[in-house]
Amino acid sequence: MRIFSPRKLSRAKLIGWSIPAIVVLGVLFLAGCGGDSSIIDPQGPVALKQSDLFWFIFIVATVVFVAVEGVLIYSVVRFRARPNSPEPRQIHGNTRLEIAWTIVPSLVLFLVLGYTIYTLVGIQEPANKAQTFVNVVGHQWWWEFRYFESAGDAQVDVNALNGQAVQNAPTPTIVTADQLVVPTGTVVHLNLVSTNVIHSFWIPKLTGKTDVVPGHDNHMWFQADTAGTFPGACAEFCGDQHAHMRFEAQSMAMTDYTAWVTAQQKPAHDPDTNTPALTCDQGWPGNDATLALQGKYYFFCKTFAGNNACISCHSVYGSTYGNIKALGVVGPNLTHFGSRDLIAGGVLNNNQDDLTKWLTDPQQWKPGNDMPNLGLSPDEVQALVAYLESLQ
Amino acid sequence: MAVQGVAIPERAFSPERLSASKIGVWLTTTDHKRIGIMYMLTGFFFFLVGGIEALLIRTQLAVPDNVVLSPDLYNQMFTMHGTTMIFLFVMPFFTGLGNFVVPLMIGARDMAFPRLNALGYWLVLFAGIFLSVSFFAGGAPNAGWFSYAPLTEAINCGRPGALCSPGQNMDFWILGIQLLGLSSILGSLNFVVTILRLRAPGMTINRMPILAWMTMVTSFLLLFALPSLTAASAILFFDRHLGTHFYQAAFGGDPLLWQHLFWSFGHPEVYVLILPAFGIASEVLPVFSRKPLFGYTFVAWSGVAIGFLSFTVWAHHMFAVGLPVTAQSFFATTTTLIAIPTAVKIFNWLGTVYGGKLNMTVAMYFAIGFVAMFLIGGLNGAALAIVPFDYQVTDSYFVVSHIHYVLFGGAALAIFAAIFYWFPKWTGKLLNERLGKIQFWFLIVGLNLAFFPMHLLGLFGMPRRIYTYASNPAWDGLNLLATIGAFTIAVGVLIFIVNFFMSIRGPATAGDDPWDAFTLEWMTTSPPAVYNFKKIPTVRSRRPFYDFKHPDNPDWKSAHH
Amino acid sequence: MSAVAKEHAEVHEEAVSEGRPLAWWGMVFFIASEALLFANLIAAYLYLLVRQPHWPPPGNIPLELVSQGNILPAINTVILLSSSFPMIFARRAMNQGKLKQVPWYILATIVLGAIFLMFQGVEYGSLFAEGNTPSNGLVGSTFFTLTGFHGAHVTGGVIFLLVQFFKGLRGGFTQKKHFSLLAAEMYWHFVDVVWIFVFSLVYLLPEFLK
Numbered sequence A: 001m002r003i004f005s006p007r008k009l010s011r012a013k014l015i016g017w018s019i020p021a022i023v024v025l026g027v028l029f030l031a032g033c034g035g036d037s038s039i040i041d042p043q044g045p046v047a048l049k050q051s052d053l054f055w056f057i058f059i060v061a062t063v064v065f066v067a068v069e070g071v072l073i074y075s076v077v078r079f080r081a082r083p084n085s086p087e088p089r090q091i092h093g094n095t096r097l098e099i100a101w102t103i104v105p106s107l108v109l110f111l112v113l114g115y116t117i118y119t120l121v122g123i124q125e126p127a128n129k130a131q132t133f134v135n136v137v138g139h140q141w142w143w144e145f146r147y148f149e150s151a152g153d154a155q156v157d158v159n160a161l162n163g164q165a166v167q168n169a170p171t172p173t174i175v176t177a178d179q180l181v182v183p184t185g186t187v188v189h190l191n192l193v194s195t196n197v198i199h200s201f202w203i204p205k206l207t208g209k210t211d212v213v214p215g216h217d218n219h220m221w222f223q224a225d226t227a228g229t230f231p232g233a234c235a236e237f238c239g240d241q242h243a244h245m246r247f248e249a250q251s252m253a254m255t256d257y258t259a260w261v262t263a264q265q266k267p268a269h270d271p272d273t274n275t276p277a278l279t280c281d282q283g284w285p286g287n288d289a290t291l292a293l294q295g296k297y298y299f300f301c302k303t304f305a306g307n308n309a310c311i312s313c314h315s316v317y318g319s320t321y322g323n324i325k326a327l328g329v330v331g332p333n334l335t336h337f338g339s340r341d342l343i344a345g346g347v348l349n350n351n352q353d354d355l356t357k358w359l360t361d362p363q364q365w366k367p368g369n370d371m372p373n374l375g376l377s378p379d380e381v382q383a384l385v386a387y388l389e390s391l392q
Numbered sequence B: 001m002a003v004q005g006v007a008i009p010e011r012a013f014s015p016e017r018l019s020a021s022k023i024g025v026w027l028t029t030t031d032h033k034r035i036g037i038m039y040m041l042t043g044f045f046f047f048l049v050g051g052i053e054a055l056l057i058r059t060q061l062a063v064p065d066n067v068v069l070s071p072d073l074y075n076q077m078f079t080m081h082g083t084t085m086i087f088l089f090v091m092p093f094f095t096g097l098g099n100f101v102v103p104l105m106i107g108a109r110d111m112a113f114p115r116l117n118a119l120g121y122w123l124v125l126f127a128g129i130f131l132s133v134s135f136f137a138g139g140a141p142n143a144g145w146f147s148y149a150p151l152t153e154a155i156n157c158g159r160p161g162a163l164c165s166p167g168q169n170m171d172f173w174i175l176g177i178q179l180l181g182l183s184s185i186l187g188s189l190n191f192v193v194t195i196l197r198l199r200a201p202g203m204t205i206n207r208m209p210i211l212a213w214m215t216m217v218t219s220f221l222l223l224f225a226l227p228s229l230t231a232a233s234a235i236l237f238f239d240r241h242l243g244t245h246f247y248q249a250a251f252g253g254d255p256l257l258w259q260h261l262f263w264s265f266g267h268p269e270v271y272v273l274i275l276p277a278f279g280i281a282s283e284v285l286p287v288f289s290r291k292p293l294f295g296y297t298f299v300a301w302s303g304v305a306i307g308f309l310s311f312t313v314w315a316h317h318m319f320a321v322g323l324p325v326t327a328q329s330f331f332a333t334t335t336t337l338i339a340i341p342t343a344v345k346i347f348n349w350l351g352t353v354y355g356g357k358l359n360m361t362v363a364m365y366f367a368i369g370f371v372a373m374f375l376i377g378g379l380n381g382a383a384l385a386i387v388p389f390d391y392q393v394t395d396s397y398f399v400v401s402h403i404h405y406v407l408f409g410g411a412a413l414a415i416f417a418a419i420f421y422w423f424p425k426w427t428g429k430l431l432n433e434r435l436g437k438i439q440f441w442f443l444i445v446g447l448n449l450a451f452f453p454m455h456l457l458g459l460f461g462m463p464r465r466i467y468t469y470a471s472n473p474a475w476d477g478l479n480l481l482a483t484i485g486a487f488t489i490a491v492g493v494l495i496f497i498v499n500f501f502m503s504i505r506g507p508a509t510a511g512d513d514p515w516d517a518f519t520l521e522w523m524t525t526s527p528p529a530v531y532n533f534k535k536i537p538t539v540r541s542r543r544p545f546y547d548f549k550h551p552d553n554p555d556w557k558s559a560h561h
Numbered sequence C: 001m002s003a004v005a006k007e008h009a010e011v012h013e014e015a016v017s018e019g020r021p022l023a024w025w026g027m028v029f030f031i032a033s034e035a036l037l038f039a040n041l042i043a044a045y046l047y048l049l050v051r052q053p054h055w056p057p058p059g060n061i062p063l064e065l066v067s068q069g070n071i072l073p074a075i076n077t078v079i080l081l082s083s084s085f086p087m088i089f090a091r092r093a094m095n096q097g098k099l100k101q102v103p104w105y106i107l108a109t110i111v112l113g114a115i116f117l118m119f120q121g122v123e124y125g126s127l128f129a130e131g132n133t134p135s136n137g138l139v140g141s142t143f144f145t146l147t148g149f150h151g152a153h154v155t156g157g158v159i160f161l162l163v164q165f166f167k168g169l170r171g172g173f174t175q176k177k178h179f180s181l182l183a184a185e186m187y188w189h190f191v192d193v194v195w196i197f198v199f200s201l202v203y204l205l206p207e208f209l210k
């Protein structure tokens, strides 16, 4: 039996077929070329429900679109004035029609609304208990991620970050930046903190946005069902470098995740293990020292405008140079910098070339960001790159 | 022309002499028609300004990692683009159109308060210049057209010594917006009083042309919505300069207070930008369909319903800020409700063209194009009301797409319909129809090229307001397409400018009633005399001029209203 | 203006001879819009207030309440409210054709308004002295904004009335044509009513939040 016979395809059928055709083509097209941050290629339950709603309204809207544009185009073609066309009847309206076309769209819209509210309520709380607790801090312009053992600890940290007097503030188990690592298949709970302007936290393939509003304890949850790397971004305009407030969410199987956690909790790698007695006062460790160690010297000792340049803004936990510690909190914590993919809100990738570019002139790559051009010489940059990349 | 035959005293400079000179007539006029024309010309001028800003935006975004605009300049550009297009293009244009056309339509001799009217215009011009020169005076506003606090505050912004918004950028915005707000308040109460009190005999409310209805609803919206913006920006100014803490979380203030105040203005505002467009469509479609407007009562009252509902939906701009679920559900419901009266309008326009005898003039092209394109923006808006989906696409290019389908596909196309339709009344001359059709196709193709890809960009995760992006296979092509679309629109606009200057120089061949129209403004000369009508006509139906031309079969015999 | 324009203006007035004058309607809508301005400011105040667990918020210098002996604002309220009466008398006098009396009633209102402003100045002075300025947390922010906005409107009203006073002295009103006086009166009553709200919310409401 022939299913498809062009001769029998009447105009009504054509319109009837065109809707599913558009929808099917649309699905193929949209799902096929959405790239790495497509919201219609969901990789977790929250994003999945959100994209389901998209397809639903997409179909409804397509039907309405085809119907209305259809009548419009039909009228333009059919009723265009022709030399012999008669004067049209002077119809002023039709109450029955009015009632019909008020009620029908109302019904459709209330259906949409019902589904909306059903989903809205449904995604408020996760089905399972959260296992990972991360405080997400929006800086201008990069994201900091602070991991905690429990929701309680995380909340105390939020209060402390917001400037409240807190007793026994818990230390985060991990502090990282630009990269949020989570285990697959479990619920991640995020507290969203900002003490500057409003940001908005978004991982298109995993979850829609929640704004990060100063003075509001906003939180959200999500879950990644597949392992992978998913781009994220700040979505609320937050100043000059809003474009470069990106990050990566990496989800990995529980075993990999545990390994990651263990690695991140170790003190920073130290090129200095053999000569722990070095101090800044002794000056440059000399050409004999490894490049990484030279870099470490610059990192801890190099001064800029009267301050120790790097450590006044960055932390490297568990590492000292003489008795100097790196505990700066203005910029990202660099303890395990070498393990990350991105630099400075994703403006560059984390590799030797890009890091060299960045250290040579941060303001060229991300104008307006907080890291000044430190006037480093190429040698100093080279040494610092070696040091920073060694912080695995 | 008004002053012919008046003796001019022989002094070197005198008010009389000024108001008799060629420019002076315009500078000193209180005639609603001249003021209307000045409003519209100013509005169109700022459309070009905002358009050039848009072209710069699109040039910067054409390819990844582009460096045409610096980050700060880019931020100034989109802020001023949005602010200019909304406050200095669409609003002044609609005010101008209402000024010129509405008193004529309802058979009045002028607006109720002619001098206030002039004041309103000069305020707009001044505020527009004030806002625009900020580019050259230390930096234009750069926090987006809705200027979210605390990015707009002059407080310490988390880092030692760094203020969120140093400089005068935001002060320009606040002061400019205050002036524009004052102007709109004055303009609106003038419209309301004119429409309520100065109608010709027999021109009952229920016989007014829909454009008059929509102008009235718009005016009420402005009267009741603008105070929110005035209050919000006044206290922002106090925060910046007098040390108050309204929006400063560190001192107990709340950034969300700004959002509530701004959007309780901002949402009624978006209907301010579309209701007059609905009015235009409701005038143009019937005339060129050779039928009365289908379902007049429903079209009029659905506009009123939209007006009321528009005050209840503001937090749909704030779904992602963390409001309680009940609040989000409430605003989702009201936002869904507001789609119903809009749908009623669209269906009635379909009812109007259906079964008509369509005279496909350029004005009709644009009116139909308006319905077709606004529909896309409206459906897109209905999608945005779906809260969980909005979490995904808010602040992405999906929203940018919505904005432009309703504002460019909606308001701007309707404005072109209005220009082609009423140009003969303003000038006595006709715009070139051929050029008009070419322009139309450039705009339609260009706008879909420019703004349709933005839907996809939003779905593919591109945030709005980013000055650049790293190369991404899903984004690059679509962005380039959007840029090509923007320049296609620009070609269309250039064609219009050529058409305009050609026609304005051409002969006055339009006559008083080139379209065989239905409403009172066509019953008088083109352009109308200062006093509008020799004798104020008496109205017996919704189509008084039709009745006049069809004494055998007038509306007031066949229809009861 | 030209002759034609004048003729046109006359026709213009003819058209609406019945009912309230156009300017009355204009004034009504203008005042409605102004009222909403205050409504928004008050909403902002209440919004910030309900978000706080305690009012006044800890760390803010509290406002001395009427019940704690701060009676100046209460006196001021009486003064401002009573200032509306002379305006009513002014209109009555006008309607009865006693044009000579009108400016003196207006003056009475002006004087009361000026006293109100003076007392408000005194109050501001003593608040500033104890460190309660617009940057005194939310209390200072909202107090000075609400009362300041109102004070600015009173000042505007007083200037408006002064113009009417001199106009009246010059004999600028007639029994038929005196709309600017009515407008000034409407505006003044409005400013009074707003004060009732401002006073209740700024001074009285905190009494119940202690």
Ligand code: HEA
Residues within 6 Å of the ligand: A060, A061, A064, A068, A105, A108, A109, B146, B270, B271, B273, B274, B316, B317, B335, B336, B338, B339, B340, B342, B343, B346, B375, B377, B378, B379, B381, B382, B383, B384, B385, B386, B390, B393, B394, B395, B399, B402, B403, B406, B407, B410, B411
């Ligand atoms: C002319 C201006 C205009 C108009 C008319 C509209 C109309 C609508 N808008 Fe839009 N909107 C804007 C201008 C406008 N908007 C702007 C400028 C912004 C962005 C501000 C910014 O952030 O910069 C915005 C943002 C915006 C948002 C916030 C998005 C976000 O930031 O996350 C939302 C969310 O609900 C929304 C919804 C709607 C809805 C539901 C309508 C409805 O009125 C549409 C109703 C019409 C229809 C639905 C089509 C006709 C109906 C039918 C044919 C019936 C059948 C339909 C169905 C069954 C679906 N708009």
Ligand code: HEA
Residues within 6 Å of the ligand: B047, B048, B050, B051, B052, B054, B055, B057, B058, B078, B079, B081, B082, B083, B085, B086, B089, B090, B143, B144, B145, B146, B400, B403, B404, B407, B408, B411, B412, B450, B464, B465, B466, B467, B482, B486, B487, B489, B490, B491, B493, B494, B497
């Ligand atoms: C009525 C409102 C309106 C109109 C008509 C437009 C028109 C256009 N808009 Fe815009 N737009 C907004 C309102 C409007 N916009 C708003 C409110 C925002 C949000 C701002 C914000 O985020 O704060 C926005 C944001 C916005 C963005 C997002 C920026 C970002 O988020 O980073 C973009 C990007 O492409 C854009 C593009 C365009 C384009 C290409 C047009 C085109 O249609 C423009 C077409 C016009 C022209 C091309 C002019 C032609 C001029 C000439 C040819 C020159 C002739 C010169 C002489 C004769 C001297 N607009």
Ligand code: CUA
Residues within 6 Å of the ligand: A138, A141, A198, A199, A200, A234, A235, A236, A237, A238, A239, A242, A243, A245
């Ligand atoms: Cu942070 Cu945008």
Ligand SMILES: [Cu+2]
Residues within 6 Å of the ligand: B266, B267, B270, B313, B314, B316, B317
């Ligand atoms: Cu809205």
